Amino acid sequence: MTNTESKILDGKTLAKKIQARLKEQIAVLEPKIGRPPGLAVLMVGDNPASAVYVRNKEKSCARVGIASFGRHFPENTTQEILEQEILKLNQDDRVDGILVQLPLPKHLDSVGLLLKIDPDKDADGLHPTNLGRLVRSETGLRSCTPAGVMRLLEEYNIAIAGKKAVVVGRSILVGKPLALMLLEQNATVTIAHSRTQDLGAVCREADILVAAVGKPEFITAEMVKPNAVVIDVGINRIEAEGKSRLVGDVDFESVSQVASYITPVPGGIGPMTVAMLLHNTVLSYS
Numbered sequence: 001m002t003n004t005e006s007k008i009l010d011g012k013t014l015a016k017k018i019q020a021r022l023k024e025q026i027a028v029l030e031p032k033i034g035r036p037p038g039l040a041v042l043m044v045g046d047n048p049a050s051a052v053y054v055r056n057k058e059k060s061c062a063r064v065g066i067a068s069f070g071r072h073f074p075e076n077t078t079q080e081i082l083e084q085e086i087l088k089l090n091q092d093d094r095v096d097g098i099l100v101q102l103p104l105p106k107h108l109d110s111v112g113l114l115l116k117i118d119p120d121k122d123a124d125g126l127h128p129t130n131l132g133r134l135v136r137s138e139t140g141l142r143s144c145t146p147a148g149v150m151r152l153l154e155e156y157n158i159a160i161a162g163k164k165a166v167v168v169g170r171s172i173l174v175g176k177p178l179a180l181m182l183l184e185q186n187a188t189v190t191i192a193h194s195r196t197q198d199l200g201a202v203c204r205e206a207d208i209l210v211a212a213v214g215k216p217e218f219i220t221a222e223m224v225k226p227n228a229v230v231i232d233v234g235i236n237r238i239e240a241e242g243k244s245r246l247v248g249d250v251d252f253e254s255v256s257q258v259a260s261y262i263t264p265v266p267g268g269i270g271p272m273t274v275a276m277l278l279h280n281t282v283l284s285y286s
């Protein structure tokens, strides 16, 4: 271990900068196109965390000049009604981006809904067509959280080519697409998961270590190579001393003593994800 304090990869500030640039871009494009860009966020049921996320997305849209066409459906809404709504939004010329806020109530099939979204309006970049484009290194809408990680690394001029990157987590939402994006930038990539043996040793190989696990403070200093770049994708709400707070998948206190760069939670990848959602919407609009 070294005693140097890590530098913070400040996603909050970069997200604000990206949003300011998108606002300028929209101001130029809107008179030519004759309407603002539009994003439709579909939410089903009353999951309180989802409600906060949807509100944040709509507020960010308003800040940059994106019109919101979101709809909030009751918990017992059928798959068919949601599919009809998506097909309507696909045809709606005012709407450039569509996303379904997850998680959905248990009776609904999220993949079935995702498949109904026009791939060119797939603001979350999770449609198989867009994931296929990523596999083939073709241009297309990229999933927001991994794209946010890559944009943050770029902002801080972190070298990726030839480096060893370890991504802990293999979800379709974060781990897998992020591993492909790192590979596209010529990193040597390892994907670790719950069946990985000696995870500590695997992580200690990493020049760039990404945690997307969903377990509070799971990555500790002993698992981190000195001067590695550590990206914490995790967002976990924990209760401590009668208070609730957000922590990542990385034990920030200990790891920040070892890493060269680290993302905070909150203020790291969370705001970058929203910024990339707005970016995707403007990309589909322009």
Ligand SMILES: NC(=O)c1ccc[n+]([C@@H]2O[C@H](COP(=O)([O-])OP(=O)(O)OC[C@H]3O[C@@H](n4cnc5c(N)ncnc54)[C@H](OP(=O)(O)O)[C@@H]3O)[C@@H](O)[C@H]2O)c1
Pocket (backbone or CB within 6 Å): 145, 168, 169, 170, 171, 172, 173, 174, 175, 192, 193, 194, 195, 196, 199, 212, 213, 214, 215, 233, 234, 235, 236, 249, 269, 270, 271, 273
């Ligand atoms: N910042 C943002 O905007 C943002 C966006 C999305 C998600 N998140 C957060 O990121 C975290 C991950 O999200 P997700 O959707 O990718 O979660 P997920 O679908 O639950 O995937 C978690 C992954 O972690 C792996 N894992 C679980 N326990 C492990 C262990 N003991 N050792 C090694 N790997 C283990 C799982 O392995 P298996 O595949 O083997 O089960 C799985 O691949 C969550 O905290 C989530 O809230 C944040």
